[in-house]
Amino acid sequence: MRIRAVVSATLASAGILLAGWQSGAHVAESASAVGTTAGTAGTGTTGTGSAKSGLGSSAGGSTSGSAASGDTSSGTGTSGSGASGSSGSSSGSSSAGGTFTGDSVQTRFGSVQVQISVSGGKITDVKALQLTDEDRRSVQISNRAAPLLRSEVLQAQSANVQTISGATVTSSAYLTSLQAALDAAHL
Amino acid sequence: MRPTSKPDSPALKARTFQCMGTVIGLTVPMAGNDDGGSRAATEEALGSAADAVERIFRELDGQFSLYRPDSEASRVARREVTPKETSAGFRDRYAEAANWRLLTEGSFTPERPDGAPDLSGLVKGYAVQEAGAALASLGLTDWCLNAGGDVLVSGSPIVGTAATWQAGIVDPQDRGTLLAAYPLGGGTTARALATSGSAERGDHIWTRATGPSEFLQVSVAAADIVTADVLATAIVAGGLPMLNRATDGWDVQVLAVRRDGGLLATPGFRA
Numbered sequence: 001m002r003i004r005a006v007v008s009a010t011l012a013s014a015g016i017l018l019a020g021w022q023s024g025a026h027v028a029e030s031a032s033a034v035g036t037t038a039g040t041a042g043t044g045t046t047g048t049g050s051a052k053s054g055l056g057s058s059a060g061g062s063t064s065g066s067a068a069s070g071d072t073s074s075g076t077g078t079s080g081s082g083a084s085g086s087s088g089s090s091s092g093s094s095s096a097g098g099t100f101t102g103d104s105v106q107t108r109f110g111s112v113q114v115q116i117s118v119s120g121g122k123i124t125d126v127k128a129l130q131l132t133d134e135d136r137r138s139v140q141i142s143n144r145a146a147p148l149l150r151s152e153v154l155q156a157q158s159a160n161v162q163t164i165s166g167a168t169v170t171s172s173a174y175l176t177s178l179q180a181a182l183d184a185a186h187l
Numbered sequence: 188m189r190p191t192s193k194p195d196s197p198a199l200k201a202r203t204f205q206c207m208g209t210v211i212g213l214t215v216p217m218a219g220n221d222d223g224g225s226r227a228a229t230e231e232a233l234g235s236a237a238d239a240v241e242r243i244f245r246e247l248d249g250q251f252s253l254y255r256p257d258s259e260a261s262r263v264a265r266r267e268v269t270p271k272e273t274s275a276g277f278r279d280r281y282a283e284a285a286n287w288r289l290l291t292e293g294s295f296t297p298e299r300p301d302g303a304p305d306l307s308g309l310v311k312g313y314a315v316q317e318a319g320a321a322l323a324s325l326g327l328t329d330w331c332l333n334a335g336g337d338v339l340v341s342g343s344p345i346v347g348t349a350a351t352w353q354a355g356i357v358d359p360q361d362r363g364t365l366l367a368a369y370p371l372g373g374g375t376t377a378r379a380l381a382t383s384g385s386a387e388r389g390d391h392i393w394t395r396a397t398g399p400s401e402f403l404q405v406s407v408a409a410a411d412i413v414t415a416d417v418l419a420t421a422i423v424a425g426g427l428p429m430l431n432r433a434t435d436g437w438d439v440q441v442l443a444v445r446r447d448g449g450l451l452a453t454p455g456f457r458a
Contacts (some may be wrong), residue, residue, distance in 0.1 A: 001328060027221075143434045145441050145451040153442065153450060154458050156355040156368030160216065162344050164365070166336040166357030167384025167404055174210040177366070178357065179333060183212050186201035 097121075158182075197344040200229055202237035206244040207252060207311055213237045213322075215331050218347050236327055242316040245335075247317075250276065251310040253303075262302035277306075283311045287417045292432065294425030295417050312381065312416030315339050319412070331372075337381045339412040340372035349374040357446055359384055359404040367397040367400030367442055367456060369408050377440065377455075381415035383423045401426045401446060407433070408440040408455065417440065427451075 002126040019104050097119040104113045158164075164179040203210050215233050218225035246429040251260045259277050262268045270278070284306050289302030299305045311334055319339045322330055329342035331352050340352040351373030358366040371377055385400035393454060405422040409415040418433045425432075430451065434441055440455030 030378075033369055098426035108229075139457060143432055143440075143453050143455075145434055145443060145453045148450045148452040148457065150366070150450060152458055153367040153452055153456050154369060156353060156365045158355060158365055161353040161368055162197065163331050163333045163338050163340075163352060164336065164355045164357060165338050165369075165380045165382045165406055167359065167382050168335045168363065169336075170335075171205050171208060171210055174335075178355065178363065179210070179212065179336070183201045183203050183214075184211075185379065186199045187203070 197291055199234050199344060202233055203240050204237070204244075206241065207248050207307075207314070207335070208254065209311075211240065211244055211332070211334045213240055214331040214344075215327070216344050218346065224338060232325075232327070236322055236325055236330070238281070239321045239325060240332065243318045243321060244314050247310055247314045250274070251280065251306050252434070253305060253307060259304060261303065265297075266389070270304075271294075280306050280309060283413075285312075289419075290436075291417070291425065293430060294421035294429040296424075296456075306421050309413070309417065311335065312337060312413040315379075315412045315416075332385075337379075337412060337416050338371065339379065343373050351375060354380045356380075356382060356406050356442060357404075360416040360448055366450075367406075369440070369442075369456065371408070375440045376410055376438075377408045378410055379412035379415040380406060380408045381412060381419045383419035385423050399446070400424065402443045403448075404444040405437070406442045407429075409437065 040168060078178040097117075099117050102116075115127045116123050117127075158178050158181070162182070164177070164182060166177070166179075168177065169177050194323070199214050200217055201212050201214040203212040205211075208282070213236060214234065215229065215236070215442050218229045224352060227285075248258075250253065250258055252258050253260050254265060255261060259268070259274060263270070263277070270281075273281075281297060281304055284295075287295045287309070288297060291347065295308065297304055297306055297309065315332055315337055316339070317427075318332055319341065327341070329344070329346055330337065331340045331344070336357070338352075338354050343350045344352050351370035354369050354371050355365040356367045356369065358364045369377070369378055369380055384404040385402065400423045401453060402423050405419045407415045407419040407422070414437060418437060418439060422430045422433055422441065430441060430443060433439060436451055440453045441451070442453075442456045443451040445451065
């Protein structure tokens with residue numbers, strides 16, 4: 001539940017950043033983009049609503065602050081009213097990219113901050129960062145499962161494992177299983 | 188099938204037996220030096236440890252297996268015995284399974300679609316847990332127990348070190364190869380790894396939805412085997428919502444294989 005609350009809060013923050021940034025970028029880009037902006041703002045609003053249950057302060061904080069502090073880019077989307085589809089200082093051309101970090105919000109889990117990566121006008125990554133009190137080092141706090149390429153998981157060769165986990169192996173299937181080979185080597 | 192021995196791999200000794208429709212294996216490291224005396228001592232200790240493990244599995248198998256017509260579970264399923272007349276052990280496992288149903292919001296269920304209690308989703312993991320407790324009480328500190336792909340370890344494969352046991356995870360699309368690895372025991376808190384699948388023996392997972400599971404296979408690493416085993420089964424049955432509930436609510440790492448072969452993984456599985 002706590003993690004869900006944090007995720008809600010961070011999504012809310014991310015949604016607002018997204019709304020702010022996209023409204024700026026898309027308004028500058030074309031009128032047809034306004035629809036997209038409104039839709040995005042909707043996401044942010046939803047996220048804020050759900051965050052209220054556990055983290056009212058953070059929801060309020062991120063709504064008013066709303067803004068990417070934009071430490072790595074000059075393009076700060078300072079729009080807090082993305083829902084209207086208007087306003088928001090333009091964050092530059094639609095090809096703008098970079099990493100945007102939202103305001104740090106105090107929660108009972110510590111300081112939480114959302115960081116988004118933008119490339120070619122699209123958000124490519126959203127990270128929930130937690131700032132530890134000691135050294136302000138950020139760590140990723142979400143333990144949610146995410147899509148991963150096969151080359152990105154911890155790799156194994158049957159030669160350097162000591163045991164095998166798989167869906168229940170029947171006694172007959174065992175005979176041709178990797179586990180049987182390991183056991184045979186050690187019997 | 189017999190792999191060539193690797194000089195740098197730990198020297199291990201294993202004992203296996205069949206029970207609960209699968210093969211259970213106990214693996215222990217050989218004692219440090221190669222003299223005949225310590226080898227014989229290792230083998231003797233392994234033999235009595237494996238016997239203790241086997242006794243626990245046989246007893247639970249006789250009590251809970253629905254494929255045994257004379258088991259208590261079968262008598263309950265045939266309604267020859269009312270729930271009140273069941274043994275304390277049966278009621279305890281049923282209560283534990285019912286609690287897991289609550290915790291997983293119904294993704295894990297101790298009942299078949301026809302309403303008969305089916306505790307087989309819980310009992311193998313419970314048997315591994317009890318066998319692990321027995322090994323600990325025998326004074327064994329370094330071992331790996333594998334019951335048909337459900338793994339519980341203690342200590343290290345290299346006596347006196349913090350080396351982890353490396354558990355390979357089978358690729359459900361090519362069962363002769365490994366998809367990933369996960370380190371267990373050693374200096375880590377994760378001692379258990381369980382994998383459930385919808386491809387093989389899928390009938391032991393009762394999905395609430397009528398369609399097939401969105402996951403071919405789900406592996407869960409946890410501190411204890413019952414949690415790992417139950418959550419792996421629940422995620423296969425409950426799909427992505429249950430996967431997110433599991434990673435939000437428990438200290439676990441999950442690797443799930445989608446029907447199309449794509450992977451979903453928590454950070455602990457990232458290389």
